[in-house]
Amino acid sequence: MTKKVLSHDPATGITRFFHFDDSRDEFVIQTQQDCEPIVEANKIAYNDAPDRWGDMTRIASIPASIYFDLKKKGIVDDPAAFKRWLSDPDNRFFRTREGAL
Numbered sequence: 001m002t003k004k005v006l007s008h009d010p011a012t013g014i015t016r017f018f019h020f021d022d023s024r025d026e027f028v029i030q031t032q033q034d035c036e037p038i039v040e041a042n043k044i045a046y047n048d049a050p051d052r053w054g055d056m057t058r059i060a061s062i063p064a065s066i067y068f069d070l071k072k073k074g075i076v077d078d079p080a081a082f083k084r085w086l087s088d089p090d091n092r093f094f095r096t097r098e099g100a101l
Contacts, residue, residue, distance in 0.1 A: 012064060013037060033065040039093045049097035059101065060086055060094045 006016040006029065013034035020027045042061050067076065075081045083101045085091055 014064065031065060033063050035063045035066070038063050042093060042096050045096035046098065053097075053099065058096050059099075061096055062094050066094070 002018075002020040002022070004018045006018050008015045013036075015032050015034075017030040017032065018027060019030060038061055045058070045061070062070070070076045070082070070085065075085050086095065087101055
């Protein structure tokens with residue numbers, strides 16, 4: 001198995017790898033994202049968020065790789081499903097403020 005870096009974007013933390021399996025003559029392109037900077041920024045925003053909600057209030061910041069996975073699953077295009085996903089305690093690190101949606 002051969003693994004090579006195809007590209008790396010330091011601004012987004014996205015790295016693309018090329019994997020080639022000689023024995024099967026197949027390749028896979030893997031996309032990986034370092035989400036830690038986004039999660040850390042979300043924690044700061046969450047702790048600093050004002051108590052008052054208003055129009056166009058940011059409630060979350062989601063890494064691109066996760067957003068596109070949610071888009072592929074149809075969650076982003078279904079407001080009720082997206083609201084459930086954002087309200088799920090397992091996804092709390094993507095929230096930038098507390099409160100019910």
